[in-house]
Amino acid sequence: MSSSVSVANDNGVAVVTIDNPPVNALSFHVRKPLYEALTGLRDDPAARAIVIACAGRTFVAGADITEFGKPVQQPELRAIIALLETVPKPTVAAIHGTALGGGLELALGCHFRVAEKSARLGQPEVKLGLLPGGGGTVRLPRLVGPAKALAMIVSGTPISAGEAKAASLVDAVVDSDLLAEAIRFAREMADRGGPFVPVRERNERLVETDLAAFDAQAAELAKKARGLEAPLACTEAVRNAITLPFDAALAAERQLFQKLVSGDQSRAQRHLFFAEREAAKVPGKDLQKRRITRVGIIGAGTMGGGIAMALANGGLPVTLLETSEEALQRGLATIGKNYAVSVSRGSLTEEARQQRLGLFKGGTDYADLADCDLIIEAVFEDMAVKKDVFGKLDTIARPGAILATNTSYLDVNEIAASTSRPQDVLGMHFFSPANVMKLLEIVRAEKTAPEVLATVADLARRIGKVAVVVGVCHGFVGNRMLSARGAENEALLLEGATPAQVDKAFTDFGWPMGPFQMGDLAGLDIGWRNRKARGQTAVIADTLCEQGHFGQKTGSGWYRYEAGSREPVADPDVEALIRAKAAELGIARREIGADDIIERTLYPLVNEGAKILEEGIAARASDIDVVWVNGYGFPIGKGGPMFWAGLEGAGRIVERLEYWRVRTGRPIFEPAPALRRFAETGAWEGAGVR
Numbered sequence: 001m002s003s004s005v006s007v008a009n010d011n012g013v014a015v016v017t018i019d020n021p022p023v024n025a026l027s028f029h030v031r032k033p034l035y036e037a038l039t040g041l042r043d044d045p046a047a048r049a050i051v052i053a054c055a056g057r058t059f060v061a062g063a064d065i066t067e068f069g070k071p072v073q074q075p076e077l078r079a080i081i082a083l084l085e086t087v088p089k090p091t092v093a094a095i096h097g098t099a100l101g102g103g104l105e106l107a108l109g110c111h112f113r114v115a116e117k118s119a120r121l122g123q124p125e126v127k128l129g130l131l132p133g134g135g136g137t138v139r140l141p142r143l144v145g146p147a148k149a150l151a152m153i154v155s156g157t158p159i160s161a162g163e164a165k166a167a168s169l170v171d172a173v174v175d176s177d178l179l180a181e182a183i184r185f186a187r188e189m190a191d192r193g194g195p196f197v198p199v200r201e202r203n204e205r206l207v208e209t210d211l212a213a214f215d216a217q218a219a220e221l222a223k224k225a226r227g228l229e230a231p232l233a234c235t236e237a238v239r240n241a242i243t244l245p246f247d248a249a250l251a252a253e254r255q256l257f258q259k260l261v262s263g264d265q266s267r268a269q270r271h272l273f274f275a276e277r278e279a280a281k282v283p284g285k286d287l288q289k290r291r292i293t294r295v296g297i298i299g300a301g302t303m304g305g306g307i308a309m310a311l312a313n314g315g316l317p318v319t320l321l322e323t324s325e326e327a328l329q330r331g332l333a334t335i336g337k338n339y340a341v342s343v344s345r346g347s348l349t350e351e352a353r354q355q356r357l358g359l360f361k362g363g364t365d366y367a368d369l370a371d372c373d374l375i376i377e378a379v380f381e382d383m384a385v386k387k388d389v390f391g392k393l394d395t396i397a398r399p400g401a402i403l404a405t406n407t408s409y410l411d412v413n414e415i416a417a418s419t420s421r422p423q424d425v426l427g428m429h430f431f432s433p434a435n436v437m438k439l440l441e442i443v444r445a446e447k448t449a450p451e452v453l454a455t456v457a458d459l460a461r462r463i464g465k466v467a468v469v470v471g472v473c474h475g476f477v478g479n480r481m482l483s484a485r486g487a488e489n490e491a492l493l494l495e496g497a498t499p500a501q502v503d504k505a506f507t508d509f510g511w512p513m514g515p516f517q518m519g520d521l522a523g524l525d526i527g528w529r530n531r532k533a534r535g536q537t538a539v540i541a542d543t544l545c546e547q548g549h550f551g552q553k554t555g556s557g558w559y560r561y562e563a564g565s566r567e568p569v570a571d572p573d574v575e576a577l578i579r580a581k582a583a584e585l586g587i588a589r590r591e592i593g594a595d596d597i598i599e600r601t602l603y604p605l606v607n608e609g610a611k612i613l614e615e616g617i618a619a620r621a622s623d624i625d626v627v628w629v630n631g632y633g634f635p636i637g638k639g640g641p642m643f644w645a646g647l648e649g650a651g652r653i654v655e656r657l658e659y660w661r662v663r664t665g666r667p668i669f670e671p672a673p674a675l676r677r678f679a680e681t682g683a684w685e686g687a688g689v690r
């Protein structure tokens with residue numbers, strides 16, 4: 001027997017163990033011996049029952065994603081499950097860790113499922129732009145009912161063993177000794193005697209389904225799909241499970257799966273899955289990570305408070321530092337209120353709220369941070385202020401403590417130089433609201449020690465952030481590219497577009513909102529302040545700000561907002577202002593198409609990404625994709641700007657950039673050498689870590 005699958009006999013119960021680290025994915029070298037083992041055991045009189053278990057940290061976490069897009073090697077998972085369903089003796093899946101995707105489908109091929117209390121079960125395929133392709137859409141509804149199955153499959157979110165038991169997905173939940181308990185369960189079933197009904201024949205939950213209610217639920221979910229094909233295909237497949245005979249529904253699921261797996265959206269989402277894991281890796285062998293047991297946060301405003309919550313949510317004790325007792329209490333009160341809202345919405349239990357609040361300590365004296373292993377500064381975005389803070393930290397922080405700045409733009413090298421320990425200094429650029437947004441740019445300064453980066457990357461993982469290591473430049477990866485994306489916004493308006501047209505081109509592309517809506521949400525005064533600090537102007541935006549139109553918070557910005565509403569309404573005054581400014585500047589207005597809008601915003605975005613890559617500010621093109629998908633709402637179905645450049649055609653992007661450069665004379669359209677090389681070779685070249 002191969003080392004990936006082994007069989008043992010425990011007093012008449014055959015135990016088949018899958019051992020394919022790290023997550024027991026169902027690679028070909030697992031499927032083949034698994035199929036052979038089950039074939040042998042089906043007819044083996046020495047085996048009265050079969051338990052399928054896994055070695056290592058988890059039950060099967062799904063199909064092997066690296067095999068998608070390559071020729072399929074037999075036997076497929078479907079064949080293994082079909083074989084399992086012909087076994088006349090009881091079959092039991094012993095589940096620990098996670099049973100995900102094809103892993104849960106394998107378990108659904110068994111007659112019974114026994115799970116450890118801490119286990120989680122789910123069909124996350126939708127997150128890879130897929131649907132469960134091993135019968136999950138037709139078997140899961142038979143156990144948990146179509147409504148629950150639909151919710152699980154369309155969200156991709158796993159459920160706990162307890163919830164799975166309540167939903168009849170698992171038959172028993174055990175606290176410990178999973179394998180022994182699963183064997184005991186299997187033996188008991190064998191003693192009790194058959195017939196043992198496979199899941200495919202259990203139609204009770206389907207018969208009682210209210211199809212109209214199901215369709216209403218599906219329609220609600222479809223509204224949230226935002227151009228993604230997989231959620232809709234999931235819905236169609238689960239509906240088939242209700243309306244079609246088992247085999248026909250299974251065949252339809254197969255067809256839908258094949259279509260998705262060979263499509264661009266799933267390719268993009270699979271790219272992101274691996275990109276996220278790659279981005280967090282810090283090169284360097286055996287880096288000795290530092291221990292982080294308490295974190296200090298300087299500044300209890302919106303950003304500092306959000307960062308503090310993100311850390312507490314990950315179970316870390318936090319000391320919040322403010323300049324006065326009053327500001328501290330205000331910050332703590334906001335945190336308390338935010339947690340109370342989570343409880344009232346049902347996303348946090350009262351017990352968890354108490355636990356989290358218990359992790360906070362406050363102070364107004366820098367000495368209060370002396371016992372912290374990591375101190376994150378989230379004060380006003382001003383170099384002199386930051387340097388002052390770091391100078392103070394240098395005197396009180398314990399040796400080896402990591403000192404981080406949450407700056408979004410400033411030079412981390414300069415900040416580090418204001419201490420005597422630049423090797424311990426780095427940037428941790430959180431995105432607002434920091435307790436919600438997934439992205440963390442870890443900014444590597446010239447002298448940052450590799451183990452400091454590795455420690456913070458580890459911490460990011462602990463608190464559920466998606467981390468990307470980036471180099472120092474104005475705005476790092478995300479905000480620098482954001483400037484490039486927005487460089488033509490006003491020109492588009494002056495030449496004939498309206499804010500609503502530009503925003504629509506963005507939402508049609510798949511962004512959650514366009515740049516003007518986004519500006520109104522964030523507050524136009526922020527960009528205004530930044531422009532003034534850098535001696536820059538924006539003719540229309542500056543005028544709006546001078547008139548006090550800061551966006552949603554003032555009831556008007558690029559759009560108008562009715563009292564208490566966040567719904568943008570086109571504002572004729574803004575349109576008149578745009579026309580007047582265009583006339584003043586002698587710009588003839590014309591019809592602007594969606595293609596022009598995309599070319600003049602997203603092509604410069606890609607182009608700036610190429611520059612970032614060749615400067616070594618990002619180590620890999622895929623790191624840039626991770627930043628944009630997790631921090632800025634780039635549509636996941638397009639895989640991030642650098643992946644999308646491949647779909648769009650780098651040659652075309654270069655050609656159109658050149659066209660716009662000639663037409664406008666603006667350097668933003670000068671194609672970067674790395675983009676030209678991509679157009680020639682078909683691949684981005686990572687510049688490596690600087």
Ligand code: 3H9
Nearest residue numbers: 023025061062063064065066100101102124132133134277
């Ligand atoms: C599917 O099942 C389709 C079927 O319905 C139909 C088939 C016909 N394959 O995340 P981690 C790697 S679709 C290959 O850091 P954690 C991962 O890249 C699949 N590799 O660990 C990483 O590699 P490296 C449905 C995989 O403890 C290493 O394992 N299933 C796979 O934080 C560790 O991963 C899913 O979508 C895989 N399936 O989290 C589940 N999974 O070390 C996807 C992981 O070289 N997996 N790797 O960077 C997960 O959600 C998490 O990995 C898991 C563990 C929760 C399991």
